Amino acid sequence: MVTVHLNGKNYQIDETSSEPLMQQLKTQGVEIVAACNGAGICQTCAFKVISGEFTKKTETEEMNDLPAGQRLSCQCRPLTDAEIELLY
Numbered sequence: 001m002v003t004v005h006l007n008g009k010n011y012q013i014d015e016t017s018s019e020p021l022m023q024q025l026k027t028q029g030v031e032i033v034a035a036c037n038g039a040g041i042c043q044t045c046a047f048k049v050i051s052g053e054f055t056k057k058t059e060t061e062e063m064n065d066l067p068a069g070q071r072l073s074c075q076c077r078p079l080t081d082a083e084i085e086l087l088y
Helices: 022-025 059-064
Strands: 002-006 007-015 048-053 069-073 082-086
Touching: 002 022, 007 022, 059 069
Parallel strands: 002 082
Antiparallel strands: 002 007, 048 069, 048 082
């Protein structure tokens, strides 16, 4: 388990799970906008990485050409303790 710090709270995330960060945070009560329901095309679940390491960018994330330091919570998982900031 790793800890993700978001909005002043800590959330325990299973970095070995196949569930993406978005799903694991939603399970713990975090409201995350996901207009495409996790397909990775709407970018509404985007977040800014403040610290920590995450899984390699998916093809979907690469195609979206996200700004540096941004990821899609529906497409990745943290590999280490992390701090993030939701963008929407």
